[in-house]
Amino acid sequence: xxxxxxxxxxGFRILLTAMSGFIGQEMSRRYKENWxxxxxxxxxxxxxxxxxxxxxxxxxxxxIANCLRIIDRKWLEVFKFDLTLNCRTWxxxxxxxxxxxxxxxxxxxxxxxxxxxxxxxxxLCHEIDIDAENEIRELYQIVRNKSLGTRxxxxxxxxxxSVQGNMRGLLGVTDPDIIQKTGLTRxxxxxxxxxxxxxxxxxxxxxxxxxxxxxxxxxxxKYEAENGEGSLSxxxxxxxxxxxxxxxxxxxxEAIQRTKKNIMLxxxxxxxxxxxxGRVVDGNRRxxxxxxxSRESTExxxxxxxxMDMDIQADKKQIKLLELAIQHxxxxxxxxxxxxxxxxxxxxxxxxKLLTVEEYAASTNEPIADIKKRLDTAxxxxxxxxxxxxxxxYHVARxxxxxxxxxxxxxxLKKLDAEEQKQLKNIAFNNAIMKAIKDQRQFIRDxxxxxxxxxxxxxxxxxxxxxxxxxxxxxxSEIRSKSDLDRIAENNPTMTDELQKSLERSLQxxxxxxxxxxxxxxxxxxxxxxxxxxxxxxSKLNDDEKNELKKNIDELSKIVESFKNLL
Numbered sequence: 001x002x003x004x005x006x007x008x009x010x011g012f013r014i015l016l017t018a019m020s021g022f023i024g025q026e027m028s029r030r031y032k033e034n035w036x037x038x039x040x041x042x043x044x045x046x047x048x049x050x051x052x053x054x055x056x057x058x059x060x061x062x063x064i065a066n067c068l069r070i071i072d073r074k075w076l077e078v079f080k081f082d083l084t085l086n087c088r089t090w091x092x093x094x095x096x097x098x099x100x101x102x103x104x105x106x107x108x109x110x111x112x113x114x115x116x117x118x119x120x121x122x123x124l125c126h127e128i129d130i131d132a133e134n135e136i137r138e139l140y141q142i143v144r145n146k147s148l149g150t151r152x153x154x155x156x157x158x159x160x161x162s163v164q165g166n167m168r169g170l171l172g173v174t175d176p177d178i179i180q181k182t183g184l185t186r187x188x189x190x191x192x193x194x195x196x197x198x199x200x201x202x203x204x205x206x207x208x209x210x211x212x213x214x215x216x217x218x219x220x221x222k223y224e225a226e227n228g229e230g231s232l233s234x235x236x237x238x239x240x241x242x243x244x245x246x247x248x249x250x251x252x253x254e255a256i257q258r259t260k261k262n263i264m265l266x267x268x269x270x271x272x273x274x275x276x277x278g279r280v281v282d283g284n285r286r287x288x289x290x291x292x293x294s295r296e297s298t299e300x301x302x303x304x305x306x307x308m309d310m311d312i313q314a315d316k317k318q319i320k321l322l323e324l325a326i327q328h329x330x331x332x333x334x335x336x337x338x339x340x341x342x343x344x345x346x347x348x349x350x351x352x353k354l355l356t357v358e359e360y361a362a363s364t365n366e367p368i369a370d371i372k373k374r375l376d377t378a379x380x381x382x383x384x385x386x387x388x389x390x391x392x393x394y395h396v397a398r399x400x401x402x403x404x405x406x407x408x409x410x411x412x413l414k415k416l417d418a419e420e421q422k423q424l425k426n427i428a429f430n431n432a433i434m435k436a437i438k439d440q441r442q443f444i445r446d447x448x449x450x451x452x453x454x455x456x457x458x459x460x461x462x463x464x465x466x467x468x469x470x471x472x473x474x475x476x477s478e479i480r481s482k483s484d485l486d487r488i489a490e491n492n493p494t495m496t497d498e499l500q501k502s503l504e505r506s507l508q509x510x511x512x513x514x515x516x517x518x519x520x521x522x523x524x525x526x527x528x529x530x531x532x533x534x535x536x537x538x539s540k541l542n543d544d545e546k547n548e549l550k551k552n553i554d555e556l557s558k559i560v561e562s563f564k565n566l567l
Contacts, residue, residue: 003146004114007139008101011121012064014136015094018129019067024059027070030078042073045480068095072228083127090124092231093239100242107295112205113238114143169276170202170307177300178203186271186306189325190318199271201302204294207278207287208237209244212320214327214344215284218337219247222395225481241291248288251337260289272305273326281308281319282326317354324363338403339381343394345371346378373410380406380425387429389479399482402432405440412448420460427463430470434489436499446507459506466499 028035036058040049043066050061062070071079071091079087097117101109109117118140125133173179184199211220211232223243224231232240249256262269268290272283280287280303287303294301308322348354349371357375361368381397384406390396397403409428413421424447430436437443450456473488489496541549 004109004111004143005101005104007143008097008109008114008117011118011136011139012098012101014132014139015121015125016062016064016067018125018132019064019071020059020062022128023062023067023070024055026078026082027074028055038074039070042070044478045484065095065098068092068098087124087127089234090120092227093120093235094124095227096231096235096239096243100239100246103246107292110238110295111143111146113242115140116236116238118143170200170206170274170278171276171309173206178206180302182304184271184304186273188273188306188308188322190308190322197306197308199304200307201304202274202278202307204287204291204301204303207274207280207303208241209248209284209287210279210281210323211240211244213284213323214340214347215251215337216244216247217340217344217347218395218398219251221393223247225390225393225395244284245288245291248284251340252285256285256288256292259285260292263289264293268304272303273322274303274305274307275319276307276309280305281323320348320354321359321363324360337398339394339398339401342374342378342381342403343397345374346382349375350378373407376410377403377407380409383425384429384432387426388433388474388485390481396482400432402428402440405432405437405444408441408444412444412451415451423460423464426467427460430463430467431499433470433474433485434492434496434499435486436496443503446503450506455506455509458509459502462502462506463499466495466502469495 023039024035027039031038036052039058039062043049046066046069049066050058052058053061068091071083072088072095075088094117097113097120100113118136122133122136122140125136170179180201182199182201185196186199187194188197220232232243235243263286268286270283270286272286273281274283275281283303283305290301290303345360349357349360355363357368357371360366361371364371381394381402382391384402385391385393385397388396405428409424413424416424427447428444431443447456447459450459470488473492474485477484477488479485538546538549
């Protein structure tokens, strides 16, 4: 049954009626007859809006997601003058709820989350439409009454024995319904020392995801690109956990299914690592699977974990070193997406300067050369995102899956001067954007072969002409996501074809040059072989051997004479 989902969806329908009318009113007041043009400009990354229509038709065409986007994107120009700042925060939170509801499948929302969502809708409606607020409050009360009938005495962090109210966090909680010490232990390496820590069973609603986990770095940038920078940190914990859970599931759905089935069959076999405030440093996939299992169970579900007595803010660097040691240094590497891994490394060493290359290498047990190569690749990824006008939106690089292309390009770049390096990067960027690359590694290897034989000038010059056209297409388009770039490729199939033919022509020219040079190369080899002949051995030959040698020399002379005649 999806009782809570249905109530929240009904709340969204009530909120939509109130918001669409309010937005139409405020936008038309601000922009007069051009108000719908401003809406379309604001929502240029959405493609289901009508071009024109009556006022009623246009306001009715807005769905709840677009209403929430408009409030956020037009806040400074329009809505901050009539609404409190909280309304923008509530809009961002409700966008997170809307995304969860849209992708939750056959599951139902937890009572606490449904309560929170309806309460936030009512608070927003209070500023816009009092009648709509009252309708949503009735839905809220239905969920509230239902959850009160089934809620345990201590149901979450808002209760008196909460983690937030205790200086030692989880380690200071004594309620066995929340935390229980087990007889298990786990070895954890921290600060250069390996120690044995006790394992606890912690109820799931006292835990939350580590948003600094490199596994989901690009997913977080995507969310913030769509909902505003810092929007994730503004969310209520339940909403935050649902969104991060979706990121982890989408990043590797097959692994989630395998782990979930394994836990259901034999239980959680490996404890995680958690901080006293409930942040899960290691074990996010196991935590995710247990959260899924809990929604199918009537009994409380617990996460088995070590609790490290440290504060994430005070010991940020040490926590990162701990996470790296666990995720990458303990026996087996985690199965990260390579772009997530590269960007995580780049963020820790280059952007935040949290760690040095040497510290990172020591924690992950990697050669420094490998880390530097990954940093070089991440730097090219950043240049690519700047080139397409989406700086910092690392999820776009993941969607393009350009890691193999860029890491293969690094050694070749080092053979070129600064201007040629820029040209080669632009060639790679343009061909990726226009979907002209069938095999990334082969593409770079073909270019590498041209450069190794100094036959790349013609190719670079020809690609430069195409580059000017593609840059112009990008500049005149409003790029908000990969789909905008895909549209450029779809609208210019001839350009994609020309990019591919350009490389084919250069390779054919290179092969023809190879064939042309082969006669001289073979003659040079023959001369080298003749010069290697030791004439001192002639006197040691018998008559038959001498005759055989003379015969071969005569044959060679005839071949040489025939070549000379041809020349």
